[in-house]
Amino acid sequence: MIIKNLTVRFGDFTAVDDVTLEVPDGQVVGLVGESGSGKSSLARAVCGLVPYTGSIEGARRVQMVFQDPYASLNPRMRVGDTVAEGIRARDRDSEVKRLLELVRLPAEVAGRYPRELSGGQRQRVAIARALGGDPGLLVADEITSSLDVSVQGAVLNLVRGLRDELGLPMVFISHNLAVVRYVADVVAVMHQGRLVEAGPTEQVVGEPAHDYTRALLAAVPRLRG
């Protein structure tokens, strides 16, 4: 998939300013930047949720996983029905079972309501629902920032597992460079609506070319001693 000269405007405000970015097949592109940098607007444009100018080529059946797993699942629907929503196949039940297995959830979760699940489990359900739409691209918008660190690791492992098992290209958005570095093959840094740096992860993290990237790196909290 390739995004060419994409611009998103809300009234007078330009949220995304002429961004060109390629998501190579089977790779995870990490999108970092602070809030207001335009990364979520870019994601929503790719998903067709906000109007934009410019072109997005080769993005078929884009699905998105949202930040807050407590708001992104219908509280009145059983997990199984939620996951089945996008499934086109005839045998929905076995497909739901397969998808839950893919996100490492036991099959009996299908009969439960979201309120009976933990935050990490809910986020897996949201991922399974997105996979049910047989996506050509998955957009993950800050999917671990409302989770505990102890759960975050497992969700990040799952994201990497999905890339390896399904060869699914992904746009992974986060404000935490350490998280992005762990899952992404390519890192793109956004600042004030513009793409300021993009390249292979080790290169961007190891030899940042832009001042803003360096500021982001310096801000990653780390243990002393």
Next chain:
Amino acid sequence: MPVRWSGPAVAGAVIVALMAALAVAGPIVWGDAAERIDAGAILQGASAEHPLGTDNLGRDLLARVLVAGRFSLALALAATLIGAVAGILLGTLPSVLPRRAARLATGTVNALVAFPGLLLAMFTAVVAGLGARGAVLGIGAAIAPGFARLTQTLAATVAGADYVSAARMLGVPRRRILSRHVLPNIAEPLILNLTQALGGALLGLAGMSFLGLGVQPPSFDWGRLLFDGFSRIYVTPEVALGPAAAVALAGIGFNLLGDALARAAARTTVRKAEEPPAPPAEPDEPDPGAVLDVRDLTVTFPGGSNPVRGLSLTVAPGEVVGLVGESGSGKSLTAAAIGGLVPYPGKVTYGRLHLGGRDVATLSDKELGTALAMVFQDPLAALNPALKVGGQLAEVAVVHEGASRAEARRRAVDRLGQVHLPEPERRAAQHPHELSGGMRQRAVIAMGLMGTPRLIIADEPTTALDVTVQRQILRLLREVVAETGAATLFISHDIAVVGQLCDRVVVMYAGRVVEELPADRLAEGAAHPYTRALIASLPGLDTDRTRPLAGIPGTQPAPDQVGPGCAFAPRCSLATERCTTERPELDAHGPRQRVACWEVS
């Protein structure tokens, strides 16, 4: 949905039950009496034989009021259903139709809402023809716009939900989105509104009949009886008051019940409070050097749930102590208990809870208000959106220290400058929504500095912020602590943030402290398996990308499901038989470190 049976709720339920019974039994029991013509007893007032008098054919009016209940209630029910169905359909149209047609539907609802209800009812009734059918349609038409508006507003809030966006991306058709995602999530308030609309319809229909637009003879409902009796009100008032009382009683009944149901829906369950556990005995000598000295703090909720159990903690002046743990570990409730902010029906007991050497229970609100500064996760929720930032800060000094407005305002601007808010004069005159998240958090910290805080409690103050802004806020907190010498309790789920900012770290799990150690020993010296697992699950800039990240299997037990042993045992790789049956105490483990674990100490 549990209903709290207060007086009005009981009254409403009883009246509605009586009305239902009357509707079923009335015509069967009194049907004949209501129709019996007695030429010798026409137009009588109240008597022992006819308590409400008789009409112009000598029929008993009490029997007629009792019999009319069924017809009156049936008409009201029909009118309400017509109004609700029409209203809900009209209200959901904007979310199903394409954009332009949706706008037309919205406009129609707006116009109808602006139209007086009674006028709409009378117009419809006249067009539809005099009689019960016209009146029912009329009242239905009057009720519909209100339902449409309510449905539209509720649907609009749900339509913005992430799960609706997700369904749209999955290609779920609009109709299905409406029936599966929108309607089930707005059904409750709509059903509640139905009960109240029923009371309104009853009154409206009586009004229509009273105006002669409703039920025509020989049929009769309460409104018709009122209409017939009204001409005699100066001679024999009871003939009009009987049906009037029936209308009023039914209307009040339905409204009371509707109110009670609506309130029950808005309230969460409150179980009956249980006996609070006896407070632990006053323990060893208080620590004279500590600003905050907590011993055996326990927070209890009804139903035997203890989210915080026997927690002890000290913070020295100028020291930053980090309280870290997963969500649900009780760290925020600990902060709330210290600040006296535990929500009802939670109960707080402690062996000692000293702030600046005095029991917090003996501190006045004013003393607590200036000695303790609290900074919360969501700065937008901590600031009143309707007030200007400077005014809110100034209020602290006015209320707690009796400063004059001008002096308080000057200090507010000064404090905003102290937390490095650019252009503090201008920012003070702005509303919270005009500030960015980081600026708001600075303003909240400045608010805490308006007094002379001896203790600052910061509960996840940077969780809602970006890493770059987080870094600035952490620096600011350090600076403030250095300047004021305040003791600081910093609460976070992020052990890396805690490790970077704090002097000492207290790790909580399932309501208890499991480890306490100097922050600079976190990386190398953490001993408790839980602390170590938390650190291991954290991705850093040098984490090996080829290997899976460590996580902690399982979940933290709920506060009412903690067993007798170590709460972490089910998730722990080192756990033995002993861990599940016997709880380890917090014991010294090297210098300035304490651990509660059988296997490492």
